[in-house]
Amino acid sequence: MPISEICNREVVIVQRDSSILEAAQLMRQHHVGDVLVVEDRKGVRVPLGIITDRDLVVEIMAPELDPVVITVSDIMVPDLVTVKKDTGVFEAIQYMRAKGVRRLPVVDDSGGLIGILTLDDLLELLAEELLALSKLVKYEQKKETMNRR
Secondary structure, eight states: OOGGGBOOOOEEEEESSSSSSHHHHHHHHTTOOOEEEEEEEEEEEEEEEEEEHHHHHIIIITTTTTTTTTBBHHSSOOOOEETTOOOOOHHHHHHHHHHHHHHEEETTTTTEEEEEHHHHHHHHHHHHHHHHHHHHHHHHHHHHHHHHH
């Protein structure tokens, strides 16, 4: 299954010149732990970086910096790890593990933002698949019991 089928397409975005305060307010408003920093390139939203709630705490709050004057481009993770829309689920999991990331922006062939795949999304998907497998085991046991009466 390609990750484009399971990624969240409602991504909270900011421009690189947005303040850290704006990013934090968007996270709170949308109940998310990250915002993607994007740039518009001829009508295509290209992801440049990411800001997480942890970034806000470690980079801004702990050293007591002013979130109004610091922009997201000042602290965003610059080497953003992205994945193409047709990447398989297990390949994406391996890629996340190899890169040590919990969030993967999903892009099309031109680098345009499609959505984001998070560790939470994957855990939910895998839990559903494991539940389906466990139901299969119970079904097979019930079927065998019925056939041997």
